[in-house]
Amino acid sequence: xxxLRANGVELGxxxxxxxxxxxxxxxxxxxMLSWPDALCERLAAGGRRVVRYDLRDCGGSTTVDPEAPGxxxxxxxxxxxxxxxxxxxTTAHLGGFGVGGMVAQxxxxxxxxxxxxxxxxxxxxxxxxxxxxxxPDHHPAAMGALxxxxxxxxxxxAAVAAFGxxxxxxxxDDPEQARATAARIWDRTPSKTTAAHEAxxxxxxxARLDCAPRWRERLGDLTxxxxxxxGRENLFFPVGNGEALAAQIPGARLLVLDDAATALPDxxxxxxxxxxxxxxxxxxxx
Numbered sequence: 652x653x654x655l656r657a658n659g660v661e662l663g664x665x666x667x668x669x670x671x672x673x674x675x676x677x678x679x680x681x682x683m684l685s686w687p688d689a690l691c692e693r694l695a696a697g698g699r700r701v702v703r704y705d706l707r708d709c710g711g712s713t714t715v716d717p718e719a720p721g722x723x724x725x726x727x728x729x730x731x732x733x734x735x736x737x738x739x740x741t742t743a744h745l746g747g748f749g750v751g752g753m754v755a756q757x758x759x760x761x762x763x764x765x766x767x768x769x770x771x772x773x774x775x776x777x778x779x780x781x782x783x784x785x786x787p788d789h790h791p792a793a794m795g796a797l798x799x800x801x802x803x804x805x806x807x808x809a810a811v812a813a814f815g816x817x818x819x820x821x822x823x824d825d826p827e828q829a830r831a832t833a834a835r836i837w838d839r840t841p842s843k844t845t846a847a848h849e850a851x852x853x854x855x856x857x858a859r860l861d862c863a864p865r866w867r868e869r870l871g872d873l874t875x876x877x878x879x880x881x882g883r884e885n886l887f888f889p890v891g892n893g894e895a896l897a898a899q900i901p902g903a904r905l906l907v908l909d910d911a912a913t914a915l916p917d918x919x920x921x922x923x924x925x926x927x928x929x930x931x932x933x934x935x936x937x
Contacts, residue, residue, distance in 0.1 A: 652839070654711055655704075658726070658733035663711020663839070664704045668695030673767075673932035674740040677703040678731055678758075680749030680773075681854040682710040682839070684832050689917045693924035699932075702738060706730075706751065708856045714842050717850035723861040724778065728758035732765045744930055746770040748915070749888070750857045753778060760869050768930035769877040769900075772923075773885055773913060775892035776870060776899060778862030786895055790886035796821050805848035808837045815852065823884045823912035832914075870899040876930050877903040880923055882911030 654661040665683060675694055677686045683703035691701045705712040706727055708720055715721065731754060735743045745766045747755025752774025759766050775786060782788050800817055803810035815833025816826040833852060840851050850856055877900045881893030890907060897905035906926050908919050915923065 652711060655734065655737050657737040658730045660707055660713040660730065662704050662707070662713070662730060662734060663709075664702055664734075665691075667691045667701040667703075668699055670700060672698050672700040674735065674738060674743040675699045675701045675746065675927070676731065676735060676738075676743040677701065677746040678727075678748070678751035678754050679703065679705045679709060680747065680751035681706045681708075681856060682836050682851055684710075684835055684839075685748040685751065685915070686746070687828075687915055687917055687920060689920035690915060690924055693920050694927060697924060697928040699744075699928070702734075704734065706754065706856070708847075709851055709854075710836065710839050711841060714847055717856045718846055718859065720856055720860055723863075724753065724757055725761065727754045727860075728761050731755065731758040732762035735765055742767045742933055744768040744770065744927070744932065746772065746927070747774060748772045749774055749913075750779065750854055753862070756870065757866050759873055759875055760866055763874075766875055767933050769873070769875055770880065770927050770930070771877065771893075771896060772880040772915060773882060773888055773893070774896065775888050776867040776896045777865065779857050779860075780862075783867070787889035787891040790889065793821055793886040802849075805845040805852075806843070808834060811837050811848065811852060819914070822886050822914075824914040825916055828917065829914065867899065870896075871901060873900050878906060878926050878930060879903050880906045880908065880915075880926070882908050882913060882915075884910070884912040887913045 708717040752771040803814040812834040816830035819829030879897040897903040
């Protein structure tokens with residue numbers, strides 16, 4: 652892992668595969684570890700150069716003040732487009748997970764021609780906050796239990812990892828996979844302030860980010876082949892969000908993972924990788 656400068660900021664990146672292979676760029680949601688190692692390794696074995704990265708104020712990327720970000724969603728979208736060029740590529744298959752999926756949608760809309768394909772995992776076609784009437788909101792009972800969990804001492808690695816496991820259990824995800832991921836996120840947080848650790852673990856930056864204007868009404872303008880992946884048991888963004896997203900993007904394929912919730916489980920790596928590898932690697936292949 653290292654950092655790479657793009658769009659005026661340093662972004663934490665990690666590489667899988669060979670330099671000469673077609674680029675798959677994976678935007679974190681909010682850190683790169685939303686994308687499991689197993690999936691990245693399978694994509695690389697399928698002939699892709701995989702680069703996963705942290706959004707600003709997350710992981711190994713530029714961290715200024717996660718409680719008061721001085722940038723907007725459009726800046727994060729511009730980061731993705733600039734990162735393609737910084738990696739020496741002219742185009743990339745862009746993946747976005749959760750809030751990173753919102754970044755990916757806007758990046759493809761605002762920077763046409765840069766991306767050959769989109770993969771949108773566990774996300775929705777609107778910004779965080781109040782949802783459109785046709786979109787299912789967070790599961791109320793699960794959210795009540797989630798927000799009732801006592802917050803850990805963010806400076807205590809073991810306590811943070813245990814908190815991650817407890818959250819995963821409430822959301823229907825694998826607690827042990829979540830425990831390991833939370834510990835890795837803690838290790839990769841360069842700032843040791845409690846605010847930075849909390850932001851990295853909970854994606855707090857997006858709760859304070861300016862995401863205007865809306866982009867849902869523009870999704871019909873997308874021309875890149877798109878894969879929408881969603882866990883059927885997702886309680887944070889229920890599956891109706893993925894269904895609505897796929898319905899609004901022309902020609903999008905919807906892949907619903909019956910045994911998945913909010914996170915991408917390692918057991919789904921083969922299925923998701925196969926679907927992603929079916930997408931074109933250059934715009935002319937579309």
